[in-house]
Amino acid sequence: MANGIKLVDRPKRWQTPFGPDMSDVDIDRILASKPFSSMDQDKFPASTSLRDIIRFDARIIRAEPGQIILREGEYGNSAFAILSGQVQIVLGDGLPPNLLGRSDDKGKSYAQAFAQLWQNNKHAEARKLQVNTATDSENQFVVLKDLNQVFNDYKCAPLPAGQLFGELAALGRMPRTASVFVDQPTKLLEIRWQGIREISRFNAEFKQAIDTKYRENALRQHLQATDLFTHAPDEAFEEIVASTLFETHGSFDWYLDYKSGKRTEPVIASEGDYPDGLLLVRAGFARVYRSLGSGQQTLTYLSAGDLYGFHEVYDQSQGKESRLETSLSALGYVDLIRIPLPLLEKYVFPHMTPPEFRLRDHKNKPLENNLAEDWLVYNRFINATAAMVIDLDSCVRCDDCVRACASTHDGNPRFKRHGKVFDNWMVTNACMHCIDPVCMIGCPTGAIHRSAQGGEVIINDDTCIGCGTCAASCPYDNITVVEIADGAGRAVVDPVSHKPIQKATKCDLCHTNPGGPACVQACPHDALFRVDFDTINPLNKV
């Protein structure tokens, strides 16, 4: 690195407003409209006033008829308040991809990728030191040309001014569940989720409303998405929603306990208990186990869409005396839907053949066959959608994967070829692009987010302020905070504190690179894989 330092103001939260052109007049108007007009501004601290939240965490979108605001299946990091006009939510199967204007994320062309060969900076962690306005590819809006045709062909529901939408996916770190477009000139306020979180912290009514809506919407959407009630008539759905219970076990901040070495697993159901209903996992993970000697034998784990207690309640419905055959505990946190037996007897069991596979059948495996799964569950690797796994029996430690990673990231590798080992498999310290990316929870600027198209967890280097919250939250230590340099290799230092400026870095799964993860492509010995552990969950093989 060259000698000398470069002084640059330390990036701060709100240094880069979400929308660059929010005026005081706009803010006054927004504060006078619903739902903000009913909020007590005095309850917000001076450092995080409601006014500042609107100024820095929100932006106004003036949408024209036909403009698509949200696209089903994409990941989003913000919610929308309707200031004037109205939006239409597409129900049912949703709009086809061609109408949604689906296209690949703007990635590098082959020429741009090739040019990295000579364009990569020779200095470690060098940056161009320019701060851009926050961008989100989700907001490159697509327009529906023939609205009448859309209304004829698809079922839509209007949402009037004063309502909030999109908060479910933004807060739950999940894909959007429906497409939303406008059918008349409409003014929207887009608020990034950090702003919603702040408002929820200081306004109890808003938090209550969000929570209630979150639970109601999540419950309804999940029940509609499941195959269980395919034979239930439409008019029965109200009864199903009303009779079904929504439960959350464990803590949404589970990673804090995990990082401190605790493995708390609140018990949800115990072996031998009376089965009072079927449990359907909506989000998170749960462990199925049974007592064995003085320990517990993990049989399998459940994730979104999996069922617990199915056979036991089925036996119950057939008049057999039945007890739960296994126990269930929350791994971190888990959202469950409890479907009571009478509903199942009415809408599910008459239309199905008796189930063959039972969760307890997992215990018929030799104990050593459970070790790998036990290890995955214990280390919470089940959260991964793209864990980097290396077969140590094939890996020659040549580091071609590390070099390939560096060559696609301006000369800086974004993972460490190091990690926890089980048998001949190593799960390396590379971002696993989790199902539940807890690293996103505390980010004050929204720099760490999911890409709209593929859902990879990525960091916007321009808006990252290097606070390290994401690195501290990551349960797997897969995010590294680095000290940056300028193009000439000089250390970049804050003129006030004289401390180096930092940025969070991690694997981005080469999401802009043609050909996908360079590490996988570069391994000559077929030793490196990106693994979604859910695809090898035994439940998926049944």
Next chain:
Amino acid sequence: MRRKAIIIWLIAATLVAVVAWQARQAHLALQNPAIISGYSALAVMIALVLFNVRKKLSMIPLVSARVWLIIHVAFGVALLPMVWLHTGSLWPEGLYEQVLIGLFYLVSGSGIFGYWLSLTVPRRLRHLGGEIIYERIPHELHEVREQVKQLIFEAVEASGHETLTLEYKQSLAWFFARPRFFFSHLSGSRRPSAWQEQKAQSLKPFLGEAEMRSFEKIERLMDYKNKVDGHYAAQSFLKYWLYFHLPVSLSLIIFVLWHVLLVHLYAL
């Protein structure tokens, strides 16, 4: 991948057969068969070199490196009969030709040896236990050394005897200074642990209770050091065989190009 490998090996075998057949046809037509076999061998050599180029271009999708390695190995093996077809013998006459074939054998031999290493050494590394990044080995050894020194200080303070200090100066300092028993670790010999046991046997009768407690911890650190040494030896071999294979390959390419030039200038 197995299917792809079979296809690549079949293509390589077919290429050898086609070249041999073409050379035979040229011979029957009273033409020079060495032109066909020579240029075919040169083309294959260039294809083999491209594997290294592909490694530098990992930012663009140029077929996975795994497929390239299979091509490299299969066509590398196919090159042997093609070169023999070209030279007409295993060891041709003429000094320049002998240097050329000598380099070729060195490249082929080191390539086959490297491939064998890549199949066998990773398993040995895993059986050694732990996973140590090669570049961090000096740091690991430094840490171990500092811990050993600290244990000896504690033992001397607690016992008032300098037995361990003397032993450290006489032999343990040598052991902990840097990776040792390189070839023993490579061959899988028991010499490193035998050396350790011998040291322990000769020293233990002279140690008091406090010193013994420290020495037991030092023994565990010696075990760990042996493991690090094993990783060092195996990973060094995995890394440095390429430092032989690549320069010799480069020399071979230069000699071959000069050979082609000379042939065109004087022989054709």
